[in-house]
Amino acid sequence: MMRWVVILLFFRLAQGTINWVDKTPLPQPLAGSGCAVINDTIYVIGGRDTQGNRYNTNYIYDPPSDSWSQRAPMPTPRAHVGAGVVNGKIYVIGGWTGPTASNVVEEYDPVANVWQTKSPMPTPRYTYGMAVYNNKIYVIGGMDMQGNIFNVVEEYDPVNDTWQTRAPMPTPRMGPGCAVLSNRIYLFGGSTAIGGGATTVCESYDPVANTWRNEPSMSERRYALGGCTYGGKIYAIGGFDYWYYHTTVEVFEGSSWSYETPMQHARQSIAVSMIENRIYVIGGWNNGAFSFNEEGTIEISAEERPEGLRVEIGPNPFHNHIRISVSSNDWVGVKVFDACGRLIRILYQGRSPATISWDGRSDSGERLPSGVYLIFIEGGNSSRSLPVSLIR
Numbered sequence: 001m002m003r004w005v006v007i008l009l010f011f012r013l014a015q016g017t018i019n020w021v022d023k024t025p026l027p028q029p030l031a032g033s034g035c036a037v038i039n040d041t042i043y044v045i046g047g048r049d050t051q052g053n054r055y056n057t058n059y060i061y062d063p064p065s066d067s068w069s070q071r072a073p074m075p076t077p078r079a080h081v082g083a084g085v086v087n088g089k090i091y092v093i094g095g096w097t098g099p100t101a102s103n104v105v106e107e108y109d110p111v112a113n114v115w116q117t118k119s120p121m122p123t124p125r126y127t128y129g130m131a132v133y134n135n136k137i138y139v140i141g142g143m144d145m146q147g148n149i150f151n152v153v154e155e156y157d158p159v160n161d162t163w164q165t166r167a168p169m170p171t172p173r174m175g176p177g178c179a180v181l182s183n184r185i186y187l188f189g190g191s192t193a194i195g196g197g198a199t200t201v202c203e204s205y206d207p208v209a210n211t212w213r214n215e216p217s218m219s220e221r222r223y224a225l226g227g228c229t230y231g232g233k234i235y236a237i238g239g240f241d242y243w244y245y246h247t248t249v250e251v252f253e254g255s256s257w258s259y260e261t262p263m264q265h266a267r268q269s270i271a272v273s274m275i276e277n278r279i280y281v282i283g284g285w286n287n288g289a290f291s292f293n294e295e296g297t298i299e300i301s302a303e304e305r306p307e308g309l310r311v312e313i314g315p316n317p318f319h320n321h322i323r324i325s326v327s328s329n330d331w332v333g334v335k336v337f338d339a340c341g342r343l344i345r346i347l348y349q350g351r352s353p354a355t356i357s358w359d360g361r362s363d364s365g366e367r368l369p370s371g372v373y374l375i376f377i378e379g380g381n382s383s384r385s386l387p388v389s390l391i392r
Contacts, residue, residue, distance in 0.1 A: 034083030328379030
């Protein structure tokens with residue numbers, strides 16, 4: 001008797017709320033670049049080409065004009081690297097230099113357009129997860145050139161230029177997605193073994209309590225994926241499962257993952273950034289380095305739309321006091337820098353909205369001289385740097 005086996009194919013149907021379009025491509029194909037956003041400008045730093053050459057390029061993308069330009073190159077060419085922003089400066093950490101995994105830390109000042117070398121990371125590694133929380137940078141997991149896959153968590157304090165080791169991640173892995181949501185750092189996906197260990201595991205870290213907990217797993221195994229946060233949701237984008245390069249996007253909200261509108265171009269080792277409700281997925285790898293620059297606009301109703309970062313400041317110039325009103329859909333930070341980029345005063349770190357007054361004094365109470373100062377404001381996925389003139 002012949003038996004028929006009926007195979008039912010279930011296709012993933014997502015109620016798509018992301019509209020993906022191609023924008024002006026990266027000036028050269030690059031995979032594994034670091035990516036950061038300052039003043040709604042995207043910085044894509046370093047990366048590798050198809051032949052394995054590492055680069056120190058520092059490209060900036062201006063979304064309103066859909067154009068690229070270049071700034072001062074990074075001192076150390078490297079790829080599979082992370083970049084984080086603290087106090088208006090970009091920190092590029094570790095990475096793959098070719099012969100070795102790096103522990104180099106380099107700081108970029110976009111105002112002065114200069115780089116400085118800082119204290120090295122204790123554990124040389126690349127293709128790790130990176131997050132910025134409360135002005136500290138967390139480097140999580142990754143691997144070295146000997147094939148060791150880490151669960152190491154190291155915290156960098158840019159203000160004091162110091163490192164400390166924190167509680168290890170439960171699941172050692174390289175190439176995880178990483179995002180911050182509700183005061184926790186989420187690590188999702190990644191690979192637990194070279195050549196075939198792509199995972200769906202999701203774990204979150206509480207930097208204050210220095211503890212980890214398990215979270216619901218993603219639907220698809222993937223590593224070298226991108227991650228970002230918007231509107232109380234985490235977006236896991238692209239990646240590779242050792243068989244297929246992914247276009248798929250998964251979204252974590254509350255206690256479960258669901259599918260979103262997929263990208264147009266399947267790839268891993270992407271540079272991902274978020275400006276308001278727009279996701280940018282730049283470069284990447286699919287049997288070679290890519291220069292694609294996809295913009296995904298998240299469609300949301302007026303009721304759901306976060307405020308974004310709103311700033312009112314005045315009077316400017318000022319003599320004795322200047323008032324700064326800040327509104328965001330998340331926490332906000334307000335700091336003052338002098339014309340040389342030195343941190344002068346931390347005015348506020350906390351929930352939004354907030355109205356702050358600055359009296360022209362430093363954190364130590366010193367009465368500052370006349371001059372131009374920079375008010376740096378960050379909140380949610382955006383930041384602003386506003387020059388103000390103090391006249392005595």
